[in-house]
Amino acid sequence: MTTIAAARAKAETGERLSLADAMTLYQENDLLFLAACARRMKEKKSGRKVFYTVNRHINLTNICRSHCPLCAFQVGQDDPRGFVLEAEDIDRITAEARTVKNLSEVHIVSALHPDKPFSYYLDVVRRVKAALPQVDVKAFTPVEIVNFARQTGKSIREILELLREAGLDSLPGGGAEILSDRVRRIICPNKATAAEWIETMKTAHRLGIQTNASILYGHVETVEERLQHLITLRDIQDETHGFQAFMLFPFHPAHTELGQTYHLQRVGSWEDLKMMALSRLILDNFDHVKAFWVMLTMPVAQLALGFGADDLDGTIGEEKIIHAAGAKTGRGITRTMLRRIICEAGFEPVERDTFYQAIGGQPAEQTEEKEAVRCD
Numbered sequence: 001m002t003t004i005a006a007a008r009a010k011a012e013t014g015e016r017l018s019l020a021d022a023m024t025l026y027q028e029n030d031l032l033f034l035a036a037c038a039r040r041m042k043e044k045k046s047g048r049k050v051f052y053t054v055n056r057h058i059n060l061t062n063i064c065r066s067h068c069p070l071c072a073f074q075v076g077q078d079d080p081r082g083f084v085l086e087a088e089d090i091d092r093i094t095a096e097a098r099t100v101k102n103l104s105e106v107h108i109v110s111a112l113h114p115d116k117p118f119s120y121y122l123d124v125v126r127r128v129k130a131a132l133p134q135v136d137v138k139a140f141t142p143v144e145i146v147n148f149a150r151q152t153g154k155s156i157r158e159i160l161e162l163l164r165e166a167g168l169d170s171l172p173g174g175g176a177e178i179l180s181d182r183v184r185r186i187i188c189p190n191k192a193t194a195a196e197w198i199e200t201m202k203t204a205h206r207l208g209i210q211t212n213a214s215i216l217y218g219h220v221e222t223v224e225e226r227l228q229h230l231i232t233l234r235d236i237q238d239e240t241h242g243f244q245a246f247m248l249f250p251f252h253p254a255h256t257e258l259g260q261t262y263h264l265q266r267v268g269s270w271e272d273l274k275m276m277a278l279s280r281l282i283l284d285n286f287d288h289v290k291a292f293w294v295m296l297t298m299p300v301a302q303l304a305l306g307f308g309a310d311d312l313d314g315t316i317g318e319e320k321i322i323h324a325a326g327a328k329t330g331r332g333i334t335r336t337m338l339r340r341i342i343c344e345a346g347f348e349p350v351e352r353d354t355f356y357q358a359i360g361g362q363p364a365e366q367t368e369e370k371e372a373v374r375c376d
Helices: 004-013 019-028 031-046 087-097 118-131 142-152 156-166 181-187 194-206 223-240 257-262 269-282 298-304 335-344 367-372
Strands: 049-053 055-059 105-109 136-139 210-217 243-250 288-290 311-314 348-351
Touching: 004 019, 004 031, 019 223, 019 269, 031 049, 031 269, 031 288, 049 335, 055 087, 087 118, 105 118, 118 136, 118 142, 118 156, 142 156, 142 194, 156 194, 194 210, 194 223, 210 223, 210 269, 223 243, 223 269, 243 269, 269 288, 269 298, 288 311, 298 335, 311 335, 335 348
Parallel strands: 049 311, 049 348, 055 105, 105 136, 210 243, 243 288
Antiparallel strands: none
């Protein structure tokens, strides 16, 4: 049995944590100790830098055949709230996006529409890439990739190859939820299994397509399942080295069937920050851990920079899925605000692209705004 002293010693020195070590540290609940250890590991990875990007989210449709209890975004095909973006909508969005200074990423995720063929999604990627050739197209979670494979009878590898030919650059990390089929049978029984999610990520990495990874916590999972999820991600990264960054998604239960059935409440900021620090310590082979402000709220995301996070994600533009579940954060933020938040926490803001290459030069803000976000 792992002792507290042994687990703490590993955390302090950055030695790899076992599941038993992680459980011990979680149960000890010494948040400031975890913060100090996680911050040391973050600074070994990226020094004083904290990254952000100028990106744009596109949610193609909310009409979904899966009807997952965890989701407040989805609607049925006959629901008047349903929408589908068509070619002219994509053209309008990309025309607007061309006016954004230093836009580096378009992030596309969607529901599992019962009728839209795979050719529709290929066309979306082609249109976005043709309109914004300098922008990285980060599109479709493994859940969507598996759905395309089921629709077409093609393999996951074939689907990814076709998307890459159309202009796909990388995959987001969503749909992982908890990589336990016990949990998935409750929260998302009609989506990809844990094994299918893992297969999709490994296949993408073997093809040279980099991805993110994530966790959705604070619902029906046990703490052990939560921590085992992180170790599973670490094992994949040991094998493929294809994950760019990890993101924590606290579950927002409002307006969801799952929240109502299990009388769930959103976990508190203590739990968010403890999970942030433990994630940074467990995922010792990940270079970057994001504090996704849309999910965490900006005050907690800013605090998370002292708990191992080194990235605030980006300006977003517009996001529908998380807000449908009850998130109260704004739907977008300026680069000036992101820089100010990072500087206030004592770190150096670095504007990046999808692949963590720094964007050269200062953003084209007004002079008084640039002065307001100087860190010296």
